[in-house]
Amino acid sequence: MADANFFDVVRSQRGIRRYAPDEVSDDVVRQIIDAATWAPSGSNRQPWHFIVIRDEEIKRQLGDLYKEGMMTLGGTKAPKPPTNEPGVPPIFSDDLASVPVVVMVCLEKWPARGRDNLLGAHIFPAVQNLMLAAAALGLGTRLTTIWQHKNVEVMALLGIPDTVETMAMIPLGYPGGDEHLGGGKRKPIDDVMHFDRW
């Protein structure tokens, strides 16, 4: 699908929860990271780093921290027990080690002056390019931030220096079980468009 139509790709993006065990080649990973780096950033500083994790033990420990992060949010967000149906891949948050690749996206710190919640302007466009490029190649992703509640441990596990911040953790693999790209639902755009003033 390297010839994927832009608007088709955009409409196919969907948060994937179950990932097939099929191998994701280094070449595919490089195409996806390359697309990420074409995103804009302030002064074209390109302040991003991508940790591409395939190591089974690191993914397992990261998965444990992810689950602990969910727990800190209390009952409503607590993980459900794994379904473990034969032949159906687990939900990524139940067994992160089963996802072929996990990408941690980091942002270099710099003395930006302004609102903290606008810092994402320098990194989430790249994260979105990464996820769209994955979709263009038939792979699923999901943007996660809940591990942030165990960020100190995540930083230590991945050996991330304190000159950068962790910004997004993204499972990457072909959709598994009965999950697939496409078929998402959105509000009508007239609900979210305003003209000249709010």
Next chain:
Amino acid sequence: MADANFFDVVRSQRGIRRYAPDEVSDDVVRQIIDAATWAPSGSNRQPWHFIVIRDEEIKRQLGDLYKEGMMTLGGTKAPKPPTNEPGVPPIFSDDLASVPVVVMVCLEKWPARGRDNLLGAHIFPAVQNLMLAAAALGLGTRLTTIWQHKNVEVMALLGIPDTVETMAMIPLGYPGGDEHLGGGKRKPIDDVMHFDRW
């Protein structure tokens, strides 16, 4: 270019400073905003709003606030005098009213628990879709946040309620003067990729 190839579009994105006076049709604006709404957001909450500004006087006042925002950052970021070459459109920050359309993207507030700098995870993917969709249709954009230093005045000018936050202001129009999409420069991806650990 509604048949634009995904990877070509990604590589064509570039921050445009000069915008041609050519009309941007409502239909084109709707296609671009529609693409924005296919971005992911936490729990598919779709917490975005898009103010599509064509009114000349509102754009002029917004441009004045933009320039004042730049001034607050001091000398190095102070605006240069307009070039005013005959037949060359002005730089958008010198004369925002000359840009055909300006889009202000807003984020609905909700009681999210976590780091403020991760809030952008729910809005900048949509902003990136918007900018990529513009590029797919041959239009230029630029992600700006510097007006944030005059945010109280910006909110008042656009009548934005305090239940939402302003997150990005994006000029939108066909590239003008000698500016064009494509031809951007990036670091080699091996400079920003890590494997398993930092």
